[in-house]
Structure formats: C-alpha cells, structure tokens
Amino acid sequence: MYDALTAALQPTVTAARRRLTAGMAALRAQYEARPQTATVLKGRAQLVDAAISTLWAACAMPPPIAVVAVGGYGRGELFPASDVDLLILLPGPADADLQVRLAALVGALWDMGLEIGHAVRTVDECLAIAADDITVQTNLLEARLLAGSATLFDEFCERYRAALDVRAFFKAKRLEQEQRYARFNETPYALEPNCKESPGGLRDLQMLGWIARAAGLGRNWRDLARRRLITGGEAGELRKVERFLQHLRIRLHYLAGRAEDRLLFDHQEKLAAILGIEATATRRASEVLMQRYYVTAKIVMQLNTVLLQNYGSVIFPDRGAAIVVNARFQVVRELLDLREEDLFEREPAAILESFLLLEQRSELKGMSARTLRALWINRNRINAAFRAHPGHRALFLQILQQKRGILHAFRRMNEYGILSRYIPAWRRIVGQMQHDLFHVYTVDQHILMVLRNLRRFTMGEHAHEYPLMTRLMMGFERHWLLYVAALFHDIAKGRGGDHSRLGMADAREFCVHHVLPGEDTALVVWLVEHHLTMSHVAQKEDTSDPEIIERFAAVVGDERRLVALYLLTHADVRGTSPKVWNGWKGKLLEDLFFATRRLLRGATPQEALGLDDRLEDARKLLRYHGLRPGIEEALWAQLDPVYFMRHSAEEIAWHTRVLYHRPRSEQAVVKARVAEGEDGVQVMVFTRDQKDLFVHLTGLFGRMGFSILDAKVHTTRHGFALDSFMLQDPGHAASYRNIVTLIEHELSARLQQPGAPERPARGRMSRQVRHFPITPEVSIRPDEAGRHYVLSLTAADRPGLLFDVASVLAAHGIRLHTAKIATLGERVEDTFLLTGQVLAQDAQVLKIERELLEHLQV
Structure with missing residues (x-):
C-alpha cells in the first residue's frame, strides 16, 4: 500500500516542489x-502552508486528525533555510x-525539498511530553492549524492552555x-x-515573545507598550533591532545556501557589501x-533585562514590599531601585553609588527596570567635571576594592555606557574587533574577561582550577591594583603604534588623578607596559638558558612585580x-x-606564598602537640593543594593529629570538638569514599537536629573522604561539650551500616523569609579546566536543605567532590564541585x- x-x-x-522552488x-x-x-x-x-495543505488532501487523510504548524513556523515565520516543524495530532x-x-x-x-521536523502524537501525549520538556512546551505555544480537524485542534489548544503553568514557564525560560x-x-x-543563539540575538527577542504569549500579555511589541511594560520608544527600538537581526539571518541563509546563523569571518565582508556598508579610512567594512x-545586541540585552523584570512583576505580584537602603535607594523584589525618578539628574554621584551598592549587598540580583532606564538616559552626565570630582574618584576606587561583585559591576557599567563615560579612552575599544588567531572577543570584552579571570583567583570555590594562582593572589597585598592594570593593558589597541606604550600614559593619568601612591602607580604603569613580556619569554625564548632568566629577572626587578x-x-x-x-x-x-623567583631569592628554593606559610604554621602546631618532625608526610602526600587552601593551619593540624597514624583506616574515623567561641560543633569524618556519603551525612545531621553552617568536602588522592562540618543547634547552645561524644558515637555507628539515606524533617520557614522571600537560584556550569562542573x-x-540538594545529585548519578557551604543569616550561598556523565x-x-x-522553594 x-x-x-x-x-x-x-x-x-x-x-x-516546482511551485516551491519558483516561489522561493x-x-x-x-x-x-x-x-x-x-x-x-x-x-x-505561506508557500509551505499551501504545499502541505495540497499534499494533505492528496493523501486523503481521515477527517478526525489534524496537521499543525509549531515553533517559528507556527508563528508564521520561516527563514530561507529554516526547518519546517510539524505536529500531526x-x-x-x-x-x-x-x-x-x-x-x-x-x-x-x-x-518536496522541505527540511521537516515532525511529531505524531495524541493530545494526551503532547501534554505529557510538554510537562517534562520546556522545548516542546515552547514549540506548542505557537501552534497553528494547517489542515484537518479544527475540533481536535481546538481541544488541544484548550487543554494546553489549561495545563500551562505560567510561573513555571517563566522560571524555566x-x-x-x-x-x-x-x-x-x-x-x-x-x-x-x-545572530540567533548568542546573548543579544534573535532568541532573546523570541523568548520575550513566548513569555508574553504564555502570560497573556500581548503578541507584539505594541501590545506590551499598551500594557506599559515598555515605553513606546522601547517598543520602536525592539522592532528596529528585531528587523536588523532578521535581515542578517536572512542574508546569511542566502549567502551560505543553508541554515547558517554564525557571523563567520568568511561571511562578514560579503554581508557588509550586500548591506551596503562601506569601509572607512581606519576600519574595514x-x-x-x-x-x-x-550595538544591536547590547540594546537587545538591555531591553531583555527590562522586560523580564516587568514580566516578573506581573507574573509574581506578591514578592514583598520595598526595603529602604538609604535616602536615595530602596530594594524592590531583590532589585536596586531609585526612590525618586530624577535621582541621577539631581545627584549624579548616585550613578556610581548604585554599582557600589550592588557589590556590597549580596541579596541584590540587579537593578530595577526604571533604574536601568535612568542610567542609560543620564549616562552623559558623566563629563569632565564629574570625572574631576574627588568624591566621584573615591567612589570609583571603592567599586574596584570590594570583596564581591566587581566583575558584574564593570560589565553593567560597560553595557550601560557608564564605563566609557568615566574612562574616555574606553570609548574607542567598545565593540572593537581584533582580527588575529588568538582573540575571540572584542577589545572591551577581552579586558573584562581578564578582569574575570583575576577575580576568580580570589575565590576559594575556584581554587581547584588554578591552585597556585589562587595562592599567589591571596598573598598579594592590594590585589585590586591588578584590576586597574587589567582595565588599561589593552585600552590603546587600534590607535596605531605600540599599544603597551600608549596604554602606559592612560594608566598613569588614571592613577595620578585617583591619588594612588607612587609605588602603586609605578606598579600599574609597569604592568601595562610589560603585560606581553612574560608570555613572550615563556613561549619564544629558551628559558633553560640562565642568561634568559637573568635578563627577565632584571626586567622584573623584584618578587612583587614578578607575582603581579x-x-x-x-x-x-x-x-x-x-x-x-x-596545559603546555x-x-x-x-x-x-619559579625559575625567576628562585633567582630573585638568591637561587634558594622557597615555599609558595600563602600555602607554605600555612603549612609551616601547621607543622609548628604539630610540634607543639609533641609529634615528631615528618610524622605528617604520609597523610599530607594524599592531600592536594585544594585541601590546604580550604583549611586553616589549625584545622590541618587537628586533622593530622587524628589521622597521621591511620591514613588508610578501614574503620570510619569520626572526631568532634566544640568550636572556638563555643558557638557550635566541628565534626571531621574520614572514611573510604562511598556512594551517597554526603547524602548520608547531611541526613544524619538533620535528624539529630543540627543546622549545617559550613561544610568542606574533600576526596583524597587515595580514595578517602575527608569531610568537615560546622554544626549548630540553638537548643543545645549551653551544652555542646556534652554532646560531642554522642555525635562521634552516632556517626560512627551509622557509617558502619549506612543503609538507605533517610530524609530529615523539612523544618519551618522563618518569619524573615516569609516577609522578605529569597528567590532561589541554581546554576550548573563547567569549570575552567573542563574536568568538573560547579553547582552554585x-x-x-x-x-534538610542540604539533604535535598545532595539527594537530587545522587539520584542523577552525580558525584560530589568538594563543597563550600556559606550560610549568611537566612540566606545560603553554596558551591559544589561535581562530575557525572549527565552533566x-x-x-x-x-x-x-x-x-x-523545586526543592529549594520554601
């Protein structure tokens, strides 16, 4: 048949096929x-609609079934080489x-020549799959009947809308x-x-449309403006950037003769010519x-941020009242908000203050839509007089010197035109391409990536990536000076001449204007001048030649400059x-x-900064407790730098005193002690690593009524788990000494016969969280080395929160290597190092x- x-x-x-070819x-x-x-x-x-309808009739399909356009095709849009997505109901x-x-x-x-993506399903099957797969749910959102049973299609639409959870859809997108x-x-x-998938591409605009459609907020930008979710001007801007990106994608498909969405170097000159863009005296077309x-992508990201915030205020209207920060700012829905619309006009210094507050207040997730609009509108208030104001210069230095949030602050300042106004030389490098074999970012974004990399050296949760760099960074006094050097190291690119030499002048001017001490100014300027020197010597000169090392050491001069x-x-x-x-x-x-450092130290090998001091302190403590020299070596040989970075000298000495004579103990070793200040209990567990160990431990602590304030989970080189926890229970605050033995006994007994992990009671939500809810956030990303994944x-x-997290990971076969648990009042900020095929x-x-x-919801 x-x-x-x-x-x-x-x-x-x-x-x-003939009609389609001629029509196209x-x-x-x-x-x-x-x-x-x-x-x-x-x-x-429309051409494809007609072809499918004709073929449907020719196949004599039974009247009770239907063929439906979904995805972009359902929206009534098909790019020249896009797939045609169909659902047969x-x-x-x-x-x-x-x-x-x-x-x-x-x-x-x-x-016929169509690239078909199709599914054949009943309405029940559609809804079941959509419930588990956000991509399917999104594709079905824009379903459009092409031919067949309108009754079946109407039933599908009605049941789909009834099953659609707008809040869950918003979070998933x-x-x-x-x-x-x-x-x-x-x-x-x-x-x-x-141009489709990258940040600031068409997908961002499509996502805004999907959420608006799902929430019943509108079907186009004009609808959103009528709902006052965006201004009329922003609606016009969105349509303008959408058209530009659509033109680019159409031209790319025609140019490549296939579905190509990447703006490859191979296509850029041809695209420029097709679009009528000509070269200038200094830049290629x-x-x-x-x-x-x-510029278009930047606008898309700005408006995407604004609209998503406004969507959130409609979809989640019950997320707490405003919290006053100071006379100028407040917190609304975990976002920094202006208390008065004209703040930046009256007090331009508040522009920089807004970024400083984002760094200082970890509960803030960003800026409100009206704050972002005000920043963009008032960016030109940062002029020569603004830059010359001593108070403004002090604020900018404060932004550089904070303990957290520096990278996000500078990314936001760049995105909203603040950085290029405050540092005029920055304007020339915004969006400036680098046509070479190495850089895949524009100059401004490369500089921000360098700043990002330096920041990661200061974070314990990333110490496993480059332990030596973290060690050196943490031992470097006033390491924020490196951020200044990073900002200026490539700032003179594209001007002609040696950008290192030209950048020195900009860096020196900045340091002098911001009243940096002469020593710090000299270091920053020297780093900008020589930022290419070390990579050149390492990769292009014979570093086994003593003269090469001596020459490089002469350029460096001292160890501080070498480390920097x-x-x-x-x-x-x-x-x-x-x-x-x-790795090479x-x-x-x-x-x-290391060769240069030894030379600068008189050719005598020395321990690395920071870690060596910590190990030496630990050794002194061991000698103080009567352990003979070298007794620690067997155990320490099994511990990598990440362990030593994440434990104090006192903790290292405590662990060593307990374990030095049994580094391969077949019985679980559990030790507990009252923490310094007697405000909790420290617990150490040493045992052969086993499946779901972290789940067992968190469950046991939860059932014993303890809250886990801090956890350090480590796997040794020889396959043992060495985990330490800080526990607290207000009900036993006066009697921690009496329960140390109980903890040791209970844990030891349970670890010998663990069985299946048992979930502790969930516990009540605190009053503070009820009134000022903390929206949970989760991200799983690969680490720098590509060997592990970081769950934040x-x-x-x-x-019971940690038990829930550990249980989810275990259920998916994910192995936990290390964990950093940070409890900040009612808020937890946890980081886990993971491996697993599913990741x-x-x-x-x-x-x-x-x-x-779902588990983190309270």
Missing part, C-alpha cells in the same frame, strides 16, 4: 529588490492504514536563557557571534558591520579564547615564574536545575 500511495502522490509532489526564487528576487523581512518570513511560510493510536499514510506524507514532504548565555560565555561580543551588530605579572599574564592569555589556553602554555609560564545555589536556609547534556542539566529549584 505504501508504494502504491507514494507512486500516486508523485505528480502532486513534483508539481508542489521569486521571494528572493523581491526581497533583494526591496528588502523587507516579511517578504521572506511570511512569504515562505491524532484522536487516538494510529491504525495500520493511517501509519502508512503518515509515512507517505512525511516522505513526500522531504521529496529564564534558566534556559542563563544556560545559553553560559554556553556563549555570557557575552554577545565574540568575534564570530551566532566588516568591522563597521560588526560594530553595528554589537604572572597573575596578569595568566589571566590575559586565558582571556583571549577558550581554545588558546592549554601554563607549564611554560609556571616554569619561568542561593536559597533561604532551612533544616555533559544540556537538557539533563536543565532538568536537574529545575528539580533543585
């Missing part, structure tokens, strides 16, 4: 003569006859966007961006094109491209660093993130 039906359909298929050629000619996006997008969708399981007809239909559609941003390094400024693209240059060079090389850095380059730099979560604290699959990571978020 299949062969007969296929043969019968052949004339229809041939005629339809006509659309292309019409578009090139008068470029309008609707010509192609709507025109191709059935009232029930297909019989043998219908299966044959469906197979013939799909085969005929491919024979936000998570999906964060995951996509992470895949593209959270920036639209790659030199070969994807492709550079002018890409500058326009980056090593840190900046390491961050700079890694900031060029994810593909440029490798790292080893070259490391060897040069923020949520309201409660008993390489984006869909599974998204599912795990959603499960964790």
